[in-house]
Amino acid sequence: MSGRTALPLSRLAIACTALWLASCGKPPELIGIDNPEVPVASVAAAHQHKIFIATTRAASEVVGALYSGERAPELGLASVDVSVPPTHVTGELERPEKLPPDPRTEFAIVEPSVYASDRAFIAAIEAELRKRPPGDRDILLFVHGFNNTASDALLRVGQFVEDTGFTGVPVLFTWASAGKATRYVYDLNSALVARPKLIETADILGRTHAEGFDLFAHSMGTFLTMEAIVDRAQKGQFNRTGRLQYVILASPDIDLDLFRTQMRQLGPDPGNFFVLLSKDDVALKASRRLAGGVPRVGAADAEALSELGVTAIDLSAIEDSASGSHSKYAGSPEVVQLIGQGLNNNPRYGHAPQTRLGEILGQTPIRIVFE
Structure with missing residues (x-):
């Protein structure tokens, strides 16, 4: 061995992580930034998805941000159009590295609108629901995870809606994540702060005439979602309308x-x-280290989870995720399209949608374990 001193493995991992954080900057925020030379409206082949927003983020005056990572005392309500380029590849997120985006080859987020009241927000959602035929008038409530800006979350929802072919109306609940990998504890506290506002959002959506609801949460967003669900259940108010169909927890950081x-x-x-x-x-794995070695649900044993009354879907065999191991639900073309089949073929609550989604995903190398 040479005369150099070897770093212990733990110190080496910390050093490598610090180097990675220092060398990796996030792409720019792009909400409301159109390309003056190639406007989104001029690209006829681009697909546009209207995404509604409920947020605990404070408003931002930074161009392209719309909302910051700071916490707001009141719930904000808005909507945007996410433009998907005609060259889009399923499972990919063709995000611009510089502004303005080129809507011919890159995602763009345009037409931001802020609603001054619950009533105006509901009216806008109702208008979108009426554009769809009966049977497609569902709402997908998406809760993002750790280390997400508003732009990050909106782009992911836009890509997910496009690749699943979801036919209903998507709503993003975006809580006040700092959007920085070094702010884990801040994000965890922001998730807890957001719990009553997620409940408020569910109440607002419950006042629409949506035929059904699907709840999809990712990473730390699953922690927030479960805390809100437990709160409602303890008060006897969870799914009291009977319209909730699926609760899907992707890579739960719990x-x-x-x-x-x-x-x-x-x-x-x-x-x-x-x-x-x-x-x-x-x-x-990193989250587990931060938690003192306590296992996280999203990397747990499928059989153990199934004993808790959930259907555990093990994606460990999936290796084609463009978004890495933590977001296989969106980054794997096969997985994201099959999730879409499950969402879009969802029977009404009470008619065994669990079997339907399980049957669809069972066509792949995915391993499904249920009680």
């Missing part, structure tokens, strides 16, 4: 012991809960 407690609080028949997990999830 302490496994906490999740056991949460599921027990929901009772013996919690509904149609699905957990998408992957044992090679790099982000959850």
